[in-house]
Amino acid sequence: MHDISAILSTLLTLVFVIWIIRCFFWPLFNKESFFPSKGEMKKISANTPILIKLGMNTEDYYYDSDFLYQQRDGETLCKVPLENIIRIKVTGTEVSSRRVWLVRYVTGSYRTEREFRVLKNYTLFNRDFAGFLAAVREANPAAEVQKMTLWRV
Template sequence: MKKISASTPILKKLGMNTEDYYYDGSFLYQQRDGETLCKVPLENIIRVKVSHTVVSSRRVWLVRYVTTPYKTERELRLLNNYSIFNKDFAGFLAAVQAANPLADVQEMNFFRL
């Protein structure tokens, strides 16, 4: 599993941004303290887009997915951890596009980090 979210100590002290996000070839995982809270198949993700919210010089990304039993839509918010040395978030965007070619996935650029 590759980590795609950034940790912000200030928000963690305030009780916010306590989840970490990981992905592999098939799933997106939401974890808190090493326990998996949510496991989303990449083919169920229908949209990944950047929001206008900025925290610690990073933009918040919105990941919208469809739950399997009732086809309801849900959304996760995460701070990406993309850097010169860590390109895992870009790999996540490519993996979502490959798993679901119909998904609306925004491309990363300098202004969307």
């Protein structure tokens, strides 16, 4: 009788832990309804004090429903239509426990490929980067966009 109650309590604990993970953590990685409204810009890059002191992280990246913006000190340096983005993938570089993502796009009539490296700002309460990935998937279904997983966060 004691063995049955121990097995049941272990099973109930396991079911409870799985339920907690499913309810609280699973939606953080699968929710794709983060699209900004018209004219609203959402920031997808992080600022790290170390890179700012070294002068390496001077650009901020924003997106809205149509474009990706590269800005420095409030001035827009580059404006890329979301449908021109052809690839977004995670790199092996990690800065301040955040992964760097590579955003590759085409520009001009010769379809020249260019790229940005974005230090994403995805956190428990800020999921704008996941919204950016979903917006690119919608704007260009042919784009190679890696999904965010627990190991790529």
